[in-house]
Structure formats: structure tokens, C-alpha cells
Amino acid sequence: MKKNIKLYLVILSICFQACSQNSGEGQEKTLVRKEKTAFQTSNPWKSVTDVRADVAIVYSIKDHHKKGNMTFEDRVQSWRDRGYNTHFMTGIAWGEYQDYFTGKWDGKMHLDEGQVTQKGDTIWHGKMIPYIVPSMNFIDYIKETVIKRVIDAGIDAIYLEEPEFWARAGYSEAFKREWKDYYGFDWRAQHESAENTYLANKLKYHLYYRALDECFTFAKEYGKSKGMEVRCYVPTHSLVNYSQWKIVSPEASLASMPAMDGYIAQVWTGTSREPNFFDGKEKERVFETAFLEYGSMESMTAPTGRKMYFLTDPIEDWPRDWVDYKKNYQATFVAQLLYPMIADYEVMPWPDRIYEGLYRTSADTDHKEQIPRFYSTQMQVMINTLNDMPLSDNKVNGTQGIGVLMANSLMFQRYPTHEGYDDPQLSNFYGQALPLLKRGIPVKTVHLENASYSKTWEDINILLMSYSNMKPADEASHTHVANWVKKGGILVYTGRDDDPFQSVQEWWNTNGKDFEAPSEHLFQLLGIDPPYLAGEYKVGKGRVSIIRKDPKEFVLEKGKDEEYIKLINNLHKNTLNKGNIVLKNHFVLQRGAYDIVSVLDENSDTSPFILKGTLIDLFDPEIPVLNEKSVKPGQQAFLFNIDRVKDKQKAQVLVTAARVEQERRNKNKYEFVAKSPLNTNNVMRVLIPKSPEDVKITNHQGMNVNANTSWDDKSKTYFIGFENDPEGVNVSITW
Incomplete structure (x- = not known):
């Protein structure tokens, strides 16, 4: 028996060592740990930025020689020492890769690989940091100097963010070389024709798909050689935003990339405040835009099962004032929570600029201060709810089952304009979505790239579609749309089909096909005969309604969306037999x-x-x-x-501006530790069966902490407020 106990202890010791960090080799714990919340930072751990999310995503491999010769590995270890899971993030379209561009890496200058406009100007992200045309040589550099080092540091989750190619770029020598390799003929200037623009943007799209595929495949293979299962993610703006900001990125196609494990949906005030048109007015509509942005990210991954983090930011990149930040943070935060099947979050980027940055106290003053205590307290209450935010089968109230079709080619037609055809502020997209959303209908988005997945079509009864601002990448997607209609779906196609991109040399007008517009191919599959006039057509068990207007016409002028809403209501009521759509605010x-x-x-x-x-x-x-x-x-x-609350007799913290750990309960006592950044306030409401008889609040050294407390008898909650401490505040309540 003693031998068995000794053997057991030896095995236990080996297991414990395997699950512990080996700081000498920089290996992270191999225990499976919670990764529900995260934040990203380029700095080491600091008491004022100890956010207490599950994951610290360490940004950039650059060594900080100005901060005590702190290496990348030192920064990683500083977060591990505080109990964080550590992941890694860097830009794939830009970053501190000066050693590549200046020739330090391979002895050759590569500044010609920046993205260049028609005027010959390089588009810069920072000093000596151009937006990149991702050549295979640059991809090899990322593999060798970045990915290897990160995995060698024991990190098993890599985020390559923002694969961005500006629509106005495409004139550099590097891009011309890639064009010749990809198409087999010499480069053509995109401003000269719609077809050249389409070809240029397809290439931009391909280059970043290739870059991510190459890097992620390498990361997984190299990780396996080290006995690690490396996960690969893409933090990216939404398709809505990239299309509106005139940027090309792989977006939805990444959801099917074998080596890609998920996304971070980079949606925040800065993206969502981009103005759009509704009822003839161009203005910021932060909540509505954020709702559509998060929706486009959620629907991008729902059929493929990839992981999705939703991001919000309590401030934004552009310097404004704390009042503005607070208002718009609330709008984007609520928008993300209205997607109940997503429950993983990046709670903030760059905590250093949030907690230590100086911003105006109001719009009408130049006086700047660090984040006000009232706002940091509110923010920390909000982000700490995300640690426990549940998935839910509940749906947002309102008429369900109406979706707007999207495709990656939304990004292809945005710049430059041709033949006088314009789509101001992406109005052909918003023209389909905002008339519904603004009337209280939780409209969904559907990605054409996901048409082959059966889950894409779940819960979609009416599909709103237009090729005024996008084009189908292949004819197979039309087969899936047609099959869905024949089985009972309702398709509302809106478009004049007269924009200059209808006639680009593509699959619908080559290799024996001579359709004047891609929609004609779809209509043929649906059994609709030319000349494809406006009207309603019965197709199998379903219905097709054709509107010969571009969707932008519904929003660019006041009151022009009423017939559109009336049509959708009639289809919902009379064809689906589901009654009138529910209009509300x-x-x-x-x-x-x-x-x-x-x-x-x-x-x-x-x-x-x-x-x-x-x-x-x-x-x-x-x-x-x-x-x-x-x-x-x-x-x-x-x-x-x-x-x-299900068990009201169970003592528990209901809401708090700190992370609660080490909870202990017995019959009449509840104890826990609260941790949050220095120089912030904690507030919490603790549910207990009755008013407390004794409360002890001490710091990690056992010294009493000043606190404000009060008892609310009706709710049976005890309010506690005190100064936060990242080392932990111990709370003991007896009743």
C-alpha cells in the first residue's frame, strides 16, 4: 500500500509539473483553461491595466529596449506570472517589420512592396510601416521571424489581424508582379475600366487569403513539431465596414479555410459611427450600424462552426471626449449582446490608452483628463458581466426570418467609380437593411459564400438580394439559392442591373454563357423567362419578387422605402401566412x-x-x-x-466592477476575493439571504479597506464599494 501511495505521489508530481509553467523555456500551462474573455496589449503587465479577463493577447514580437531591455518573451511572462492565458497578435498587412523593408533580414530593400496609389504615393500605417503587398518573400519573413518565435515561446494561439488591401491601391511594382503571376498577362490600371477594377480587387483578395493560408498552415505544422496544437485566428473589421471604408479583405472565405480557427469581430465606435443614409438623411447611426456589423460577422461563421470573439472598445482610435465615448460604447455594447449565440468577447483593445490616455472631458473644451472614475467603474461592471454572459436560445423580439444577402465582392465595386455609377455610403446595402431595422425588425445577414451550408438557410424565410453592389463569385451559389426558393423560400430581388460591373468578363458571360447580368443566370435556374420584368413569380413551393430599382433608392430620399416595406409585409402575411410583420421601435x-x-x-x-x-x-x-x-x-x-436568479438562497455576487475569485460559502458565511486595476473603483451587489451581521473587507496584507456599504431589503442585496486593488481585496460576509 505504501508503495502504491508513493507511486501515486510520483505520478501526481509529474502531472503537476507537466501542467505548470516552465519559465526557463517560456512554456505556457498545458491545462485547458477558460478563454471566454480577452484583451490585447503591446505592454507588459501593469497594476493599472490588470483587466482580469481570461486571456492577455500580447501584441508584436518587438523587444522593448526603452523599457529595461524587456524582450517579447519577458512581456509574455509578465502576464503569465499574473495568471493569464497568453496569446499573440500582430498585423498581417502592416507592423513593425522595418528589418524586412530596410534589408536587414535578407540583405534586400523591400520598400517597393508597399501599397501604392495612382499618384504613386505609398499608403503608410506609421513611420517606415507601409501597408503591404504580401509577397511570398514577405510571407516567408513572417513565418521565420514571427511565427517561429511565438511558438518557441510556448504560445499556442496566434492572431494575424486586419488583412487589408486599400481599394485605392494597386499601382506598385510589387502588385504588378503579382498581377502577371496570377493572371498571366500584364498589369492593367484599375481606374481605366470597371473590369480592371474588378480584376485588381480579386487579386487583392487572393493575396491576403494566400498570406493567411500560408502562415496558418505553417504555424500548425511547426507547432506539431514542438508537440503543440496551435490555433489561428483573424481579427478583422466586418464586411459591412470594409466595404464602406473601401478596403478589400478575404473576410467570409476564411471561414472555410482549413487552418483557420476563428475570428475577432473588430466592431467598435470608430467603425460603427461611419455615416449612412436613411429616409433621405446622412448621419451616424451607431447602434444600427453596429448591429449589422456584428450580424455580418456572426452569420459568417455560424454555418462553419468557427469561434467568434466580439470586440467592443470603451474609446476609439480618433481623439474625442469621454461623453462621446460613453454614449457610443453603450450603443455598440448592447448591439453585440443582441446576438445570443455568441458569448466570447475581446473586452477591450489597448487598456493602456483607455486607463492612462488623456481625452477631452466634454465636446466644448480642450481640457483633458484620464478616464473619469464614473466611466471606468461603469465600464468594469460591463466587461465583468461578459465573463459570465450565457449563450441563449432566446431571440431578439420581433419578426424573425428576414435576411439580406451579402458577398465578399461588396468590397470590389467601391473604388473608383465608373461610368457615373455611384453607391454613396454603401447605400445599396443599407437600402435593403435599414428600412427594416429602423422599424424594429431584427434583420439578419446571409453570406453568399456560405450558400452551400445547410445551416445558412436555417430560420431564413425571406431573402433580400441585389447585384447592384456585388457579384457572385461562381455559379454554384445560384444553384443553392434556387434550391432554397423551390423548397419554399421567398426571394426579393432588387436592382436595375445597369451598373458597369454587370458586364465585367466573368463566368456568367464567358465559356459559352452570354448573360448580360449575373441575375439572369439565377432567374433561368428559377424558371423565370426573359425579359425578367418586375413582378411576382411562383417557383416550386416558393416565390420570387423582382423590383426594378436599386436598393439605394429606398434611402437616399425621404419616404421612398414605404412600398418596399409594404411588399415585404404582403409576402410575410399572404405567402408565408405568418401575419403582418411586427413594426415597433x-x-x-x-x-x-x-x-x-x-x-x-x-x-x-x-x-x-x-x-x-x-x-x-x-x-x-x-x-x-x-x-x-x-x-x-x-x-x-x-x-x-x-x-x-434561480437560487436566491445562494449567496453570490450579482454584478461587480471587479473579477471575483476564490469564492467560499457555508451556512451563514460568504467569502471571496475581488481583483481589478489600480486607481479604479469597485462597486458590487451581493445577494445574501438577509441583512449581514458582520462584514470584513481587507487587502492582501490583511489591513482593513475603507468601504461604502448599504443593505436593500427588498432585493436582498448588499452594496459594497471600495478602491480596487489588482492584488485582491478580501470580502467576508456573515449573516
Whole structure:
């Protein structure tokens, strides 16, 4: 027996050592650990940025010689020492790769591999940091100098972010070389014709798909040689944003790349505040744009099963004021939560600039301060809910099953304009989506690249489609769309089909096909005869409605979307037999104990939405308990509903501006440790059976911590507020 115990202890010791960090070799723990929340930083651990998410994504392999000769490996270890999972991120289209461009790596200058405009100007991301035409030589550089070093440091998750090729670029010698290799004929200037533009953007798309495929395949193979399973992710803006900002990127096609494991949806105030048109007005519509951006990311991966992190940012890249940041953060934060099948989050990028940056205190002053305590407290309450935000089968209230079709080629037609055809602010997309969204219909997006997946078509009853701003990459996708219609789907095709990209040399007008527009090929598969006039057509068990207007016409002028809405309503009511579409001014979703609300402006209904119950207001840094919450048009709300807590006799922290760890409970006592960044306030509401008799709050040295406390008898919650400490504040409550 003693021998067996000794053997057991030896085995246990070996297992423990295998699961522990080997700081000498920089190996990360091999235990499977929670990776629900993350943030990215280029700096080492600091007490003022100790966000307490699950993952610290360490950015860039650059050694910080100005910060005590701290190497990349040192930065990684500084986060590991504080209990974080460590991942790695760097740019694939730009980065601190000066040693490549200046010839230090291979003895050759590569500044000619920057992205160049028609005027001959290189597009720069920073000093000696051009946006890159990703040649195979550059890809080899990334493999050798970046990916190897990261994996050697024991990191098993790599993020290559923002594969971006500007639409206005495409004139460099490097691009001309890639053109000749790809097409087999000499480069053509994209500004000279729509066809040249289309060809240029297909090549840009291919180059970054190739770059990611090569790098990720190498990472997985090299990882296996080291006994590691390396995961590969792409942090990227949405297809909506890249199309609007005139950037080309692989986007949806990556979801089927064998070596790609998932995305970070880079949606935040900076992307979502890009103006769009609705009802004849061009303006920022941050919530609505964010809702469509997150939706396009969610639908991109839902059929393929890839992991998706949703990102929000409490500030943005552009310097503004704290009031502006707070308002728009709330809008984007609520938009992401309205997708209940996504529950992994990048809670913030760049905590250093959020906690230590100086920004204006209001729009009408130049006075700058670090983040106000009220905002940092609210923000930390919000991000700590994400550690426990549940997946949910609940749906946003409203008419379900209406989707807008998207394709990667939305990015191909944005720049330059040809033959006078313009699509201001991506209005051919927003013209399909905003008339519905603004009337309280939670419209979905559907990716043409995912048409072959059966899951793509789940829960879609009406598909809104146009080729005014995009074109199909292949004819196979039309077969899937046609089959869906024949089985009972309703297709609403909107477009004049007269933009100059309809006639580019592509599959629908080559190799024996002579369709004047790609839609004609689809209509033929659906059994619709020329001249494809406006009207309704019965197709199998389904229906096709053709509208001979471009979708932009619904939003560029006031009141021009009413017939469009009437048509969709008639199809929903009379063809689907599902009744009238529900027109309203709000979106509401329940996720576990959380209530998520957004009330729309620019709606005929100007009444507030009112929730009742025992509610904690998570947008208020005092986290008050309310009996009722009124949300006005243009506002959002995020609430914790105590009435939906399942076990009210279980002592538990309901909401907090800190990460709660080391919980211990017995019959009449509840203890835990709270950790959050230095120089911030913690507020929390603790559910306990009755008013406490004794409360002890101490720091990690056992010294008493000053705290504000109060008891709310109706909700049976105890409010505690104190100064945060990344080393931990110990709380003991006895009742």
C-alpha cells in the first residue's frame, strides 16, 4: 500500500509539473483553461491595466529596449506570472517589420512592396510601416521571424489581424508582379475600366487569403513539431465596414479555410459611427450600424462552426471626449449582446490608452483628463458581466426570418467609380437593411459564400438580394439559392442591373454563357423567362419578387422605402401566412438574468420602452436597484433582473466592477476575493439571504479597506464599494 501511495505521489508530481509553467523555456500551462474573455496589449503587465479577463493577447514580437531591455518573451511572462492565458497578435498587412523593408533580414530593400496609389504615393500605417503587398518573400519573413518565435515561446494561439488591401491601391511594382503571376498577362490600371477594377480587387483578395493560408498552415505544422496544437485566428473589421471604408479583405472565405480557427469581430465606435443614409438623411447611426456589423460577422461563421470573439472598445482610435465615448460604447455594447449565440468577447483593445490616455472631458473644451472614475467603474461592471454572459436560445423580439444577402465582392465595386455609377455610403446595402431595422425588425445577414451550408438557410424565410453592389463569385451559389426558393423560400430581388460591373468578363458571360447580368443566370435556374420584368413569380413551393430599382433608392430620399416595406409585409402575411410583420421601435432580449434593450429613433413611434421588475442598472456606476426602467428613443439599457436568479438562497455576487475569485460559502458565511486595476473603483451587489451581521473587507496584507456599504431589503442585496486593488481585496460576509 505504501508503495502504491508513493507511486501515486510520483505520478501526481509529474502531472503537476507537466501542467505548470516552465519559465526557463517560456512554456505556457498545458491545462485547458477558460478563454471566454480577452484583451490585447503591446505592454507588459501593469497594476493599472490588470483587466482580469481570461486571456492577455500580447501584441508584436518587438523587444522593448526603452523599457529595461524587456524582450517579447519577458512581456509574455509578465502576464503569465499574473495568471493569464497568453496569446499573440500582430498585423498581417502592416507592423513593425522595418528589418524586412530596410534589408536587414535578407540583405534586400523591400520598400517597393508597399501599397501604392495612382499618384504613386505609398499608403503608410506609421513611420517606415507601409501597408503591404504580401509577397511570398514577405510571407516567408513572417513565418521565420514571427511565427517561429511565438511558438518557441510556448504560445499556442496566434492572431494575424486586419488583412487589408486599400481599394485605392494597386499601382506598385510589387502588385504588378503579382498581377502577371496570377493572371498571366500584364498589369492593367484599375481606374481605366470597371473590369480592371474588378480584376485588381480579386487579386487583392487572393493575396491576403494566400498570406493567411500560408502562415496558418505553417504555424500548425511547426507547432506539431514542438508537440503543440496551435490555433489561428483573424481579427478583422466586418464586411459591412470594409466595404464602406473601401478596403478589400478575404473576410467570409476564411471561414472555410482549413487552418483557420476563428475570428475577432473588430466592431467598435470608430467603425460603427461611419455615416449612412436613411429616409433621405446622412448621419451616424451607431447602434444600427453596429448591429449589422456584428450580424455580418456572426452569420459568417455560424454555418462553419468557427469561434467568434466580439470586440467592443470603451474609446476609439480618433481623439474625442469621454461623453462621446460613453454614449457610443453603450450603443455598440448592447448591439453585440443582441446576438445570443455568441458569448466570447475581446473586452477591450489597448487598456493602456483607455486607463492612462488623456481625452477631452466634454465636446466644448480642450481640457483633458484620464478616464473619469464614473466611466471606468461603469465600464468594469460591463466587461465583468461578459465573463459570465450565457449563450441563449432566446431571440431578439420581433419578426424573425428576414435576411439580406451579402458577398465578399461588396468590397470590389467601391473604388473608383465608373461610368457615373455611384453607391454613396454603401447605400445599396443599407437600402435593403435599414428600412427594416429602423422599424424594429431584427434583420439578419446571409453570406453568399456560405450558400452551400445547410445551416445558412436555417430560420431564413425571406431573402433580400441585389447585384447592384456585388457579384457572385461562381455559379454554384445560384444553384443553392434556387434550391432554397423551390423548397419554399421567398426571394426579393432588387436592382436595375445597369451598373458597369454587370458586364465585367466573368463566368456568367464567358465559356459559352452570354448573360448580360449575373441575375439572369439565377432567374433561368428559377424558371423565370426573359425579359425578367418586375413582378411576382411562383417557383416550386416558393416565390420570387423582382423590383426594378436599386436598393439605394429606398434611402437616399425621404419616404421612398414605404412600398418596399409594404411588399415585404404582403409576402410575410399572404405567402408565408405568418401575419403582418411586427413594426415597433425597440429590440429586447433576455440572456439569463440580463435584460438588453435598444430603443430606435427615426421611428413613427416615439414612446419609451418600459421594463418592470427588480432591476440593477448596469449603465449606472452606482448600480442602483430599480423597480422600473424607462428607455427613450436613441438610447440603450443593460440590466440585471434579480427576479430571474434561480437560487436566491445562494449567496453570490450579482454584478461587480471587479473579477471575483476564490469564492467560499457555508451556512451563514460568504467569502471571496475581488481583483481589478489600480486607481479604479469597485462597486458590487451581493445577494445574501438577509441583512449581514458582520462584514470584513481587507487587502492582501490583511489591513482593513475603507468601504461604502448599504443593505436593500427588498432585493436582498448588499452594496459594497471600495478602491480596487489588482492584488485582491478580501470580502467576508456573515449573516
